[in-house]
Amino acid sequence: xxxxxxxxxxxxxxxxxxGTNYAIEREFMVxxxxxxxxxxxxxxxxxxxxxxxxxxxxxxxxxxxxxxxxGPPIPIPPGNAICPxxxxxxxxxxRQAGDxxxxxxxxxxxxxxxxxxxxxxxxxxxDWQTSVAAARTIPDELLAIERxxxxxxxxRELTTPTLLLLGSASPPFLKVAxxxxxxxxxxxxxxxxxxxxxxxxx
Numbered sequence: 589x590x591x592x593x594x595x596x597x598x599x600x601x602x603x604x605x606x607g608t609n610y611a612i613e614r615e616f617m618v619x620x621x622x623x624x625x626x627x628x629x630x631x632x633x634x635x636x637x638x639x640x641x642x643x644x645x646x647x648x649x650x651x652x653x654x655x656x657x658x659g660p661p662i663p664i665p666p667g668n669a670i671c672p673x674x675x676x677x678x679x680x681x682x683r684q685a686g687d688x689x690x691x692x693x694x695x696x697x698x699x700x701x702x703x704x705x706x707x708x709x710x711x712x713x714x715d716w717q718t719s720v721a722a723a724r725t726i727p728d729e730l731l732a733i734e735r736x737x738x739x740x741x742x743x744r745e746l747t748t749p750t751l752l753l754l755g756s757a758s759p760p761f762l763k764v765a766x767x768x769x770x771x772x773x774x775x776x777x778x779x780x781x782x783x784x785x786x787x788x789x790x
Contacts, residue, residue, distance in 0.1 A: 619645035629653035740772035755784030
């Protein structure tokens with residue numbers, strides 16, 4: 589079957605966003621629109637913030653055959669910060685100073701809590717500079733995620749078969765979020781990836 593990769597705003601070729609106008613709800617709607625544009629029911633795969641977008645998009649379209657969600661970063665309970673305010677302030681200040689790599693490294697170390705060997709491996713990969721260029725969206729996404737309120741009752745009738753992936757070495761907040769989603773979805777299965785962190789699917 590064909591694979592369709594969405595080109596997110598401010599990532600690769602897409603247009604830019606204005607941080608003051610960013611709304612994660614628009615991301616949900618765009619994912620749903622892409623799925624609706626596909627001729628056949630789609631298997632929708634999302635990682636991290638993309639997993640949250642895929643989950644919410646599934647409520648907005650009838651064209652999803654199955655879901656694969658890897659490490660959705662959802663505050664459980666709502667308001668329980670996954671990025672401490674001082675860290676978010678520092679990341680925002682780094683973006684304002686034009687230090688995109690500093691944004692990405694601070695996020696990797698203090699939010700995703702990746703070990704240094706994984707960070708070093710990512711920095712030596714050919715697409716590192718692409719990730720650095722896209723890091724300007726990180727503060728807006730973090731703020732939007734912090735404001736997101738997960739209501740399990742909204743997903744009780746979402747019967748789409750869903751596979752939830754979680755690295756055993758992922759931060760505790762990802763484990764809590766993944767388990768909460770698994771409990772809310774009536775047709776879900778959670779698979780633990782041994783000795784893997786938040787970048788398990790890469």
